[in-house]
Amino acid sequence: MKKSLLAQRAWLVRSKASAIATGAVAASWLLLQSLVALPAVAQTAEEQEPITYGQLLDKIEEGEVTRVEIDSTRGVANVRLEGESEDDPLQQVTLFANDGNRELLQRLDEYDVEYGALEVADNSALTWLATNSLLALILIFGLLMILRRSAGSAGGAMNFGRSRARFQMEAKTGVLFDDVAGIEEAKEELQEVVTFLKNPERFTAIGARIPKGVLLVGPPGTGKTLLAKAVAGEAGVPFFSISGSEFVEMFVGVGASRVRDLFKKAKENAPCIVFIDEIDAVGRQRGAGIGGGNDEREQTLNQLLTEMDGFEGNSGIIVVAATNRPDVLDSALLRPGRFDRQVIVDLPGYQGRLGILEVHARDKKIEDDVSLEAIARRTPGFSGAELANLLNEAAILTARRRKDAITMTEISDAIDRVTFGLTLTPLLDSKKKRLIAYHEVGHAFVSALLEHANPIDKVSIIPRSGGIGGFVSYLPKDDRGDDGLVSYAELVDRITIALGGRAAEETVFGVDEVTPGAANDIEQVTNIARQMITRFGMSELGSFALESPNSEVFLGGNFMQRSEYSEDVAAKIDRQVREMVKGCHAKARQILKNHRPLVDRLVDMVIERETIDGDEFCRIVSEYVELPKRDLVKSGS
Ligand code: ADP
Ligand code: MG
Numbered sequence: 001m002k003k004s005l006l007a008q009r010a011w012l013v014r015s016k017a018s019a020i021a022t023g024a025v026a027a028s029w030l031l032l033q034s035l036v037a038l039p040a041v042a043q044t045a046e047e048q049e050p051i052t053y054g055q056l057l058d059k060i061e062e063g064e065v066t067r068v069e070i071d072s073t074r075g076v077a078n079v080r081l082e083g084e085s086e087d088d089p090l091q092q093v094t095l096f097a098n099d100g101n102r103e104l105l106q107r108l109d110e111y112d113v114e115y116g117a118l119e120v121a122d123n124s125a126l127t128w129l130a131t132n133s134l135l136a137l138i139l140i141f142g143l144l145m146i147l148r149r150s151a152g153s154a155g156g157a158m159n160f161g162r163s164r165a166r167f168q169m170e171a172k173t174g175v176l177f178d179d180v181a182g183i184e185e186a187k188e189e190l191q192e193v194v195t196f197l198k199n200p201e202r203f204t205a206i207g208a209r210i211p212k213g214v215l216l217v218g219p220p221g222t223g224k225t226l227l228a229k230a231v232a233g234e235a236g237v238p239f240f241s242i243s244g245s246e247f248v249e250m251f252v253g254v255g256a257s258r259v260r261d262l263f264k265k266a267k268e269n270a271p272c273i274v275f276i277d278e279i280d281a282v283g284r285q286r287g288a289g290i291g292g293g294n295d296e297r298e299q300t301l302n303q304l305l306t307e308m309d310g311f312e313g314n315s316g317i318i319v320v321a322a323t324n325r326p327d328v329l330d331s332a333l334l335r336p337g338r339f340d341r342q343v344i345v346d347l348p349g350y351q352g353r354l355g356i357l358e359v360h361a362r363d364k365k366i367e368d369d370v371s372l373e374a375i376a377r378r379t380p381g382f383s384g385a386e387l388a389n390l391l392n393e394a395a396i397l398t399a400r401r402r403k404d405a406i407t408m409t410e411i412s413d414a415i416d417r418v419t420f421g422l423t424l425t426p427l428l429d430s431k432k433k434r435l436i437a438y439h440e441v442g443h444a445f446v447s448a449l450l451e452h453a454n455p456i457d458k459v460s461i462i463p464r465s466g467g468i469g470g471f472v473s474y475l476p477k478d479d480r481g482d483d484g485l486v487s488y489a490e491l492v493d494r495i496t497i498a499l500g501g502r503a504a505e506e507t508v509f510g511v512d513e514v515t516p517g518a519a520n521d522i523e524q525v526t527n528i529a530r531q532m533i534t535r536f537g538m539s540e541l542g543s544f545a546l547e548s549p550n551s552e553v554f555l556g557g558n559f560m561q562r563s564e565y566s567e568d569v570a571a572k573i574d575r576q577v578r579e580m581v582k583g584c585h586a587k588a589r590q591i592l593k594n595h596r597p598l599v600d601r602l603v604d605m606v607i608e609r610e611t612i613d614g615d616e617f618c619r620i621v622s623e624y625v626e627l628p629k630r631d632l633v634k635s636g637s
């Protein structure tokens with residue numbers, strides 16, 4: 001960069017030289033001096049004990065000045081004093097610009113000193129020209145650089161009609177159905193696609209139209225990408241993949257041309273699978289969305305639809321797309337002849353989790369006494385990706401602890417790590433630590449005494465990354481790890497437990513000392529209570545669905561779904577929510593107040609040990625209080 005700038009400057013000077021032969025040297029000298037030599041001037045002036053304007057006038061009067069050169073552009077006079085030789089450099093005196101140097105000129109005339117003006121008028125014009133053209137050149141150069149760079153990344157901004165598509169092609173994915181577990185229905189549906197790809201004649205012979213598109217719908221990390229790869233792997237065909245977000249570019253038309261390129265390549269390699277991840281990025285309902293439509297996206301989508309209509313049903317290309325937002329997709333995409341098959345890829349249940357754990361345990365060294373069943377039981381709600389990550393974290397912990405094989409301890413730590421974040425150093429015993437301990441013991445103690453609560457897994461006050469001061473984790477009631485339908489009583493107990501933390505803070509430290517640490521709990525409480533009233537019909541307001549399950553505002557959808565009720569009803573809902581929460585809060589406080597000494601003891605224990613196992617916690621409580629009977633199996637390690 002530096003080098004090229006210098007080159008620019010040299011070029012500039014040369015071009016000037018050809019135009020104004022003599023002035024050019026002066027110009028380049030000036031330019032160089034102003035760019036490079038300024039510090040040097042300052043240095044010599046310092047050595048020489050500078051003369052002020054006033055002193056100069058005095059010196060003229062006293063006849064000590066022999067010669068003055070006035071440089072009005074720079075506002076200085078170069079002065080030769082008496083007794084200095086011709087070789088000495090002239091002394092520089094800064095002039096007052098405002099009086100046009102009249103006083104100085106008068107004085108010079110009066111005392112008959114030789115003076116002259118430096119020929120600067122041309123120079124100043126030249127300097128101006130030179131600096132400006134230099135600036136312009138730098139600007140043009142910079143623009144060129146920017147253009148070239150964006151051209152590189154966009155696959156040719158200068159020639160975007162023929163942009164390189166950024167899709168990947170894998171000739172062999174190496175993934176088989178065996179590597180995908182827990183989504184058996186989805187696998188079965190896709191088995192059919194594999195057969196289409198392998199023996200299309202079987203279908204075309206009897207006039208069946210082979211589907212062109214399959215839409216995989218499911219939450220992130222459930223194995224949609226993996227499944228698409230497995231289809232290609234099973235059928236032994238190439239796998240083209242691109243993400244929907246990569247279609248959407250800065251320039252209108254790039255996305256559409258990428259789609260064209262992708263399908264051109266796919267046709268050359270048929271039979272094959274074209275996988276479009278995150279198709280909702282391009283496939284949103286057209287003409288909708290806040291702030292008007294998006295031309296680029298619409299063009300891309302139109303191109304995609306055209307391509308899909310364009311190839312014959314038996315050309316051997318099957319488009320598999322994945323999304324977790326099927327609700328926002330353009331209806332044109334879901335028409336027959338396009339993505340007419342939808343396959344749901346849901347979060348795995350107990351069996352599914354067990355299957356996924358088995359797949360990922362294959363290549364890991366795991367101690368014999370580790371039961372994958374127990375892990376599957378303890379991880380309800382985990383996606384395939386989270387389970388894979390869990391085993392990987394456990395393996396990393398094992399390596400760090402220099403053990404030979406993964407044990408249940410590492411698995412357990414890894415579960416906490418995946419759900420609550422990395423552990424940070426424990427707090428020293430302080431008021432803050434005490435408060436956190438009371439908060440967590442508050443949750444745990446209340447849940448131990450409530451009949452419909454889940455069994456406690458552990459109570460921990462080790463801080464976690466992500467701002468968690470501590471946590472109480474629970475085990476699922478059901479021995480298969482899924483809670484299934486939740487009853488009214490269970491929901492009420494959940495609210496009470498969630499309020500237990502704040503209630504403990506209040507009971508011990510007083511209402512003035514509570515902290516925002518309970519913000520999460522309170523949000524959860526309000527959520528449950530509101531849903532019970534507006535969706536589950538669990539209040540005096542009766543069995544009305546007052547709100548739809550997904551009242552989120554999202555682009556491209558109908559976002560006026562809320563409030564299908566009058567203001568009168570809204571006020572009633574608020575009152576109901578408040579009453580329910582108030583009742584639960586009072587109950588939690590009562591439980592904690594009634595057993596204050598025991599709570600204190602438990603807090604001391606938690607502060608000392610940082611983490612307590614749920615079993616032990618309950619055993620200590622049961623020494624003093626009779627615990628409610630629960631019809632559940634305590635599972636886990
Ligand atoms: P998605 O595309 O649905 O977001 P991925 O297919 O990218 O999810 O899954 C990420 C990783 O998680 C996979 O590479 C795999 O290791 C693991 N995984 C997810 N689901 C499964 C599953 N059903 N069986 C086995 N592994 C899975
Ligand atoms: Mg994916």
Ligand code: ZN
Pocket residue numbers: 439443501502517518521
């Ligand atoms: Zn809490």
